[in-house]
Amino acid sequence: MTSLLRIQPPVFPVEKVVIPEAKSIRLRNGVPVYLIEAGTEEIMRIEFTFRAGQIMEHLPLLASTTNMMLSEGSQKYKSEEINRLFDYYGVFFNLSAERDRAGVILYLLNKHVGKVLELSREMIFAPVFPEAELNSLMKKRLRWYLVNREKVQNLASDNFMESVFGKNHPYGHQATEHDFEKMIPGILSDFHTEHYTPDNMAIIVSGKIHEDTAGLLDFYFGDINGKQINVKDSAGLPEGEPIRKVHINKPGTVQSAIRIGSSTINKRHPDYPGLKILDTLLGGFFSSRLMKNIREDKGYTYGISSSVTSLDISGYKVIATEVSKKNCRKTIDEIYREIRLLQTVPVEKVELDIVRNYISGEMIRMFDGPFSLAESFKSTWEFGLDNNYYYRLAEKIKTIEPDEIIELAQTYYNIDKLYEITAGA
Amino acid sequence: MVNFSRFTLDNGLRVLVHEDKSTPLVAMNILYDVGSKDEDPGMTGLAHLFEHLMFGGSVNIPEYDIPLQMAGGENNAFTNNDITNYFITIPSGNIETAFWLESDRMLELDFSQKSLDTQKNVVIEEFKQRYLNQPYGDAILLLRPLAYKVHPYRWPTIGMDISHIENTDLEQVKEFFFSHYAPNNAIMTLTGNITYDVAIKLSNKWFGPIEKRKIRYRNLPEEKAQNERRFLETDRDVPVTALYKVWHIGPRNSHDFHTLDLITDLLAGGESGRLYNKLVREKRLFSEINTYITSDIDPGLIILQGKLMRGVKIEKAEEYVNEVIRSLEKINGIVDEMKKVKNKFEASTVFSNTSILNKASNLAFNELLGNPDLINQEVEAYRKVTREMVIEATRRYFVESNCSTLYYKSTHKDKE
Numbered sequence: 001m002t003s004l005l006r007i008q009p010p011v012f013p014v015e016k017v018v019i020p021e022a023k024s025i026r027l028r029n030g031v032p033v034y035l036i037e038a039g040t041e042e043i044m045r046i047e048f049t050f051r052a053g054q055i056m057e058h059l060p061l062l063a064s065t066t067n068m069m070l071s072e073g074s075q076k077y078k079s080e081e082i083n084r085l086f087d088y089y090g091v092f093f094n095l096s097a098e099r100d101r102a103g104v105i106l107y108l109l110n111k112h113v114g115k116v117l118e119l120s121r122e123m124i125f126a127p128v129f130p131e132a133e134l135n136s137l138m139k140k141r142l143r144w145y146l147v148n149r150e151k152v153q154n155l156a157s158d159n160f161m162e163s164v165f166g167k168n169h170p171y172g173h174q175a176t177e178h179d180f181e182k183m184i185p186g187i188l189s190d191f192h193t194e195h196y197t198p199d200n201m202a203i204i205v206s207g208k209i210h211e212d213t214a215g216l217l218d219f220y221f222g223d224i225n226g227k228q229i230n231v232k233d234s235a236g237l238p239e240g241e242p243i244r245k246v247h248i249n250k251p252g253t254v255q256s257a258i259r260i261g262s263s264t265i266n267k268r269h270p271d272y273p274g275l276k277i278l279d280t281l282l283g284g285f286f287s288s289r290l291m292k293n294i295r296e297d298k299g300y301t302y303g304i305s306s307s308v309t310s311l312d313i314s315g316y317k318v319i320a321t322e323v324s325k326k327n328c329r330k331t332i333d334e335i336y337r338e339i340r341l342l343q344t345v346p347v348e349k350v351e352l353d354i355v356r357n358y359i360s361g362e363m364i365r366m367f368d369g370p371f372s373l374a375e376s377f378k379s380t381w382e383f384g385l386d387n388n389y390y391y392r393l394a395e396k397i398k399t400i401e402p403d404e405i406i407e408l409a410q411t412y413y414n415i416d417k418l419y420e421i422t423a424g425a
Numbered sequence: 426m427v428n429f430s431r432f433t434l435d436n437g438l439r440v441l442v443h444e445d446k447s448t449p450l451v452a453m454n455i456l457y458d459v460g461s462k463d464e465d466p467g468m469t470g471l472a473h474l475f476e477h478l479m480f481g482g483s484v485n486i487p488e489y490d491i492p493l494q495m496a497g498g499e500n501n502a503f504t505n506n507d508i509t510n511y512f513i514t515i516p517s518g519n520i521e522t523a524f525w526l527e528s529d530r531m532l533e534l535d536f537s538q539k540s541l542d543t544q545k546n547v548v549i550e551e552f553k554q555r556y557l558n559q560p561y562g563d564a565i566l567l568l569r570p571l572a573y574k575v576h577p578y579r580w581p582t583i584g585m586d587i588s589h590i591e592n593t594d595l596e597q598v599k600e601f602f603f604s605h606y607a608p609n610n611a612i613m614t615l616t617g618n619i620t621y622d623v624a625i626k627l628s629n630k631w632f633g634p635i636e637k638r639k640i641r642y643r644n645l646p647e648e649k650a651q652n653e654r655r656f657l658e659t660d661r662d663v664p665v666t667a668l669y670k671v672w673h674i675g676p677r678n679s680h681d682f683h684t685l686d687l688i689t690d691l692l693a694g695g696e697s698g699r700l701y702n703k704l705v706r707e708k709r710l711f712s713e714i715n716t717y718i719t720s721d722i723d724p725g726l727i728i729l730q731g732k733l734m735r736g737v738k739i740e741k742a743e744e745y746v747n748e749v750i751r752s753l754e755k756i757n758g759i760v761d762e763m764k765k766v767k768n769k770f771e772a773s774t775v776f777s778n779t780s781i782l783n784k785a786s787n788l789a790f791n792e793l794l795g796n797p798d799l800i801n802q803e804v805e806a807y808r809k810v811t812r813e814m815v816i817e818a819t820r821r822y823f824v825e826s827n828c829s830t831l832y833y834k835s836t837h838k839d840k841e
Contacts (some may be wrong), residue, residue, distance in 0.1 A: 006485045009521035014497040015449070040447045041779055071696075080706065083697040088765040090772025108770055136709055141733060143712040146664035147732075150560040252662065255550070255558045287490045299546025302554050322554050346519060354494050361497025364516055368448050369779060 005167045014360035017394060019328050019367050019387045022377055023202075025214055033214065036099050036206035037376060039370040041166035042110040042205035046117075047374060048124055049103040049382075050216040052195035055235055055312060060175040065137070066188045066195075067097035070104065071073055072133040074122040079133050082123055091116055099171055100312040101382060104196075108370075114345060117220040125224055128363065129185040134248065142180045153322060155248045155423035156257035163246060163419045164263050164316055165174045165238035168397065171311060172238060174207075198224050202381075206374035238314050240419070248423040256424025258336055261318035262417055266310035267383045273396035281317055281355050282342060289338045295399060298334075300327040308384065317412070325425055332420065342409040346402035363394060427784055427800050430621050431792075434628060436637050437609025441788050441797055442624040443616040445781055453513045453523045453619040454785035455531075456793060459605035459614075461584075462645060462723065464579040470584020471593060473504040473795050474548050475601055479511065481540035483530035496522040504582050507722045508793065512782060517618035521627060527613075528631035533607060536599055544832070548590050551555045551582050560663040564833055566794040571655050571829040572671050572726060576648040591592040607638035614789045648673070648724060653729045655829040660836050664741055665712070668746070669831040670729045672822050677792060683806045689716045689727060689754060690766040691815070697765070700731075709734055710742045722794070727822065740831050755817045759812050770807045 022034040054228045057063040063209045069102060071086075071093075073079045076295045076422040087094055089112040108116050150156040158174050158235035165172030203217060240263060265272055276284075283306030304321035323331045429443040461472045479488050479502065493500055498515035513523045556562040565581055573579035584590050613632070615624050651673055675681055692700045695714040700714045714731035733742050753759070777783045784800070791799040 003625050006525065006532075008486075008492065009525050011492070011496045011522055012518045014516050015518065039779060040445070041775055043775060080697065083695065084765065087695055087769050088761075089695045090768040092772070092776065093540060107772075107776055109775060133706075136706065139709070140705075140712040143665055143732060143734070150664060153556065224792075253558055254553045285494070287494055296543060297549055299543040300550065302547055302551035322550070322558070324550065324553070354491055357497050357498075358494040361494070361499060361516060364449055364497065364512065366501070368450055370777070379465065 010162035011357075013110065014357060014364060015362075015364045017390070018369055018398075019376075020124045020373065021387065024080060025424070027218045028291065029225055030203050030330060031099045031198050031203060033205065033217055033376065034381070035209050035214070036370065036373050037209050037252050038373050039207050042208050043108065043370070044106050044110060044113065044209065044213070044351070044370055045105065045374050047103060047105045047378065048120065048122075048206040049101050049202050049204065049378065050196050050200050051100065052102040052191070053098045053100040054170045055100050056195055057113070057170050057191070057400065058306060059187070060173050060179045060182055061141070062187065062191055063102055064097040065134075065141070065183045065189045067095050067102045069129050069134060069188055070095055070123050070127050072137065073128050073130045075126040075128060076122050077119070077132070082119065085119055086116075089116055110210065111366050113213065114216060115235075117216055121220045124196060129188045129192075131185055134183065134188070134393055136183055138180045138183055142177065144306075145177070145180070147177065147297055151253060152250055152253050152257035152423040155250060156259045156421050157320070159246055159248055159423070160259040160261065160318060160419060160421045161423060163241045163243070164261070165314070166241060169238040170235045204378055204381075206370040206377075209371075217223065217288060244418070245420045246422070248421070249425070250423055251423050251425050254324065255322045256325050256422055257320075257322050257333075258328065259314060259318055259320055259421040260332070260418055262419055264315045264412055266312070267380065267385060267389060271411070272310070273393040274400060274404060274408050275308055275412055276393065277355060277400055278305055278342070278396060278405055278412070279317060280359055281347065281405070282306050282338065283350070286356060287356075287358075289342070290321075290335065293334055293338060294323075294331055296320065298327075304331075310379075312383070328422060328424065332422075336415055337408065339413045339415060343406060343413065347405050349402075351400065352400070352405075356400075359397050363390065427778060427788070429788060429797060429813075431797065432625060434608060434633055436633065436635055437607075437794060438628070438632050438635075439792060440614045440624065440628050441614045441792060442619065442621050443614070443784055443788060444782075448617050448781055449516055449692040450514050450781060450783040451520045451523070451615060451619045452785040453515070453520070453527065454614045454616075454782070454789050455511045456612045456614075456786075456789040457509045457511075457528055457606055458508055458513075458610045458793060460505055461580065461582040461643070462642060463605065464577065464580075466580075467587075468576070468589055468593065468597065468810075469586070470548070470582075470590045471578045471597065471601055472509055473582050473584070474544060474590055476502050476504045476509050476511075476533060477544040478540060478598060479530055481535060481537065481544065482535040483526075484533040484535055486526060486529050487535065489526060489530065492522060493526060496542075498523060502733050505543060506578055506582060508790070510786060510789070512786060514617075514782060520615075520619055524627045524631040526786075529634065531632065532609065532635050534602055536595055536602075538595055541593070541595055541598060545590055545593065548583075549587055552587055552590070554582075556583060559660075561564065561667055564669055564831065566673055567657060567659065567727075568669055568829065568831055570671065571657050571831065572649055572651075575646040575832065576723065577645060578592045578648075578721065578723065578725075578793060583764065600766060603638060604641035607640060608632055608635050609637045610640045612789045612792045614792075616785040616788070645723065651827050651829075654825045657830070657831075658832040658834065660834050662837075663833070663835050664837055665735060666733045666834040666835045667744055668729075668731050668733065668739055670746070670828055672727045672824075672828050674718060674725050674727055674822055676724050676753050677720055681818055681822075683803075684810045684814045685718050685727060685822065687763070687766055687807060687810045688753065688815055688818060690717055690770065691759075691762055692750065692768060693718050694766050699749050699752065699762075700746070704731070704742075704745055708745060710737050712743055714746075739834070739841065743830070750819065750823045753818050756816070759815065762814070763810070763812060766806050771804050774804050814833070
């Protein structure tokens with residue numbers, strides 16, 4: 001009975017994505033709050049975000065350590081109590097320190113919102129950076145660091161960031177064993193006072209938002225007044241290291257890690273949507289050129305990908321993979337070959353259509369549910385952009401032509417300017 | 426509450442549907458009741474290698490990914506000891522594309538030597554990347570055969586040895602397909618923006634014509650109760666020494682499962698767990714420590730793993746671990762902690778059920794366990810655990826004669 005004509009069903013163009021607008025309000029002290037109503041469950045995601053990421057640090061580890069110490073004790077609560085109480089109320093919280101921003105993300109059941117906000121206020125605005133907890137954290141971080149130094153992926157990635165953004169720029173500087181001793185309470189406390197301030201803060205709320213949520217946020221966070229400190233970005237524009245090819249020798253490893261890329265434009269640049277599409281074609285999804293060639297045709301690797309990342313004062317693109325040592329050179333040559341092809345041969349309509357439809361589907365996923373919506377909102381808001389960025393991207397997906405792809409590949413993937421970092425035996 | 430309807434096609438395919446209108450997407454999850462436990466001991470890793478081959482094209486569709494991406498869909502899959510699970514999310518308007526693709530590869534794969542050769546290489550690289558080229562990556566490869574002597578859980582899903590993957594041939598692959606991939610050995614769940622009627626109609630249209638197949642009879646050797654301490658020590662070029670301990674537990678459906686789940690949460694549920702508080706925060710013996718139960722269908726394991734701080738003697742660290750576990754037998758103070766982990770369990774269930782993909786895979790797995798409504802009963806079952814049950818289970822399972830211990834020692838010199 002298997003003779004049914006198995007004809008492919010018609011495929012409908014992915015519908016235009018509708019992005020709910022965030023409602024914007026301000027607390028008494030001027031802190032902006034963005035409310036995104038979504039979802040069916042009685043839950044919320046609340047993010048407190050500060051411009052307190054790596055870009056503001058003058059020592060490696062400073063931004064992340066300050067952030068990680070927020071839950072290690074406040075004026076009212078000891079470390080164990082903060083963790084126990086959050087667990088008791090069923091809260092999941094992430095402390096996150098990225099290249100530009102740092103903060104706290106809470107996932108909570110609405111029924112506990114008041115108690116959770118009270119605790120968050122303590123954690124974010126009244127941390128005491130106790131020395132014993134700090135020493136213990138730094139010992140742990142040093143252990144993690146040493147374990148990571150054993151992994152070729154980490155060796156290659158760290159060196160890549162250092163090469164692309166420079167040893168002395170906060171985007172590029174890497175910690176050494178010695179840096180772990182430099183984290184002392186006074187330095188963290190100063191960093192906190194300077195950067196975790198109301199005028200440096202925004203709150204992003206998504207989920208099932210009740211009428212009283214804004215009032216509660218104002219009650220717990222509207223009266224906080226930080227010292228007015230004029231914070232300047234400590235860092236200037238990053239500048240890459242002069243040596244573009246680096247091999248880190250790691251004897252005894254069975255695979256080598258490869259990182260190839262360079263600094264690039266960020267979301268504010270008009271070419272960025274086009275670059276995103278080019279990047280997807282090259283290595284951004286399962287049917288990308290690199291995956292088809294290096295994994296699906298040659299079987300050199302379990303995975304290969306390329307990505308573009310926006311940073312506040314720069315951006316970068318990177319191709320990343322791990323392969324057997326014997327295939328390392330061949331893989332690098334194939335990567336360059338794929339880039340050259342994109343620079344010279346127009347992409348076929350069929351292939352471009354696959355990419356168009358794939359990204360359109362991705363865009364639907366980016367705005368599905370309260371958690372994704374908040375992340376998508378933040379990732380334009382932090383660049384001073386709004387939903388128009390996504391509408392421009394959607395438009396570019398529809399209209400981009402093969403010629404434009406060639407032009408973008410020539411402009412942004414100049415092989416002479418790419419860094420090539422390998423780590424392995 | 427996850428509402429669902431259930432029906433079975435004439436060929437034995439079980440279909441479960443949960444409608445959620447708040448999303449523009451549909452998730453389709455297809456669970457095949459075959460995992461690495463169904464492999465022959467001389468040919469391990471085949472179930473997982475096969476999962477890779479499922480993306481190499483089927484009898485009427487030369488490429489799997491392209492049409493899916495054209496329809497705005499995304500997919501992935503995983504294999505474990507018990508099951509092989511494939512899932513898609515796709516805009517609801519294009520859900521029929523998912524039916525077309527999945528039914529065609531259930532019908533028959535396009536078995537090609539080229540695809541097999543490539544995927545063997547890919548899987549070998551995966552083996553290296555995840556298990557050989559990672560510090561501590563081979564610990565699980567050492568632990569399984571220590572804990573299991575006869576049951577196929579003694580090898581990991583990736584395979585016992587790279588040579589097993591290298592030696593697989595096309596005939597073995599075909600045989601594996603026809604003896605495990607069939608409507609009567611699968612469960613399909615559809616969650617998200619799809620109605621029950623559409624689901625029935627499309628299931629009948631696309632999966633209905635696939636005939637039943639004879640499934641290889643599963644006759645797994647039963648693991649005998651362990652009755653003495655097992656121990657292994659190994660030296661590795663890693664920065665710090667690690668301690669691993671595993672204890673045997675009952676099958677996924679046994680009445681103790683939630684009690685043991687709760688116990689591991691008391692011990693290691695986040696930074697307020699007892700092991701973390703005592704051994705990381707207070708005594709500073711470990712830089713990290715974790716414990717959890719496997720959700721294996723056949724009798725599984727409690728796994729405990731911790732990385733020691735430099736200069737700490739592993740014997741001493743192990744003694745303290747045992748002491749923390751023993752502390753569960755004391756009734757004092759445990760009530761509040763139990764309430765805490767119960768609240769946390771409830772919250773994590775609510776968060777997990779915000780995702781149509783999680784709902785789809787949980788429903789399918791619970792159907793396989795014999796009761797899809799477990800998805801709605803789990804919080805209650807967990808809440809019902811009493812402190813007497815905790816004490817009883819701690820005494821019963823956490824004994825040395827039921828335990829396998831691995832000292833994974835660093836060869837680096839202590840500097841401190």
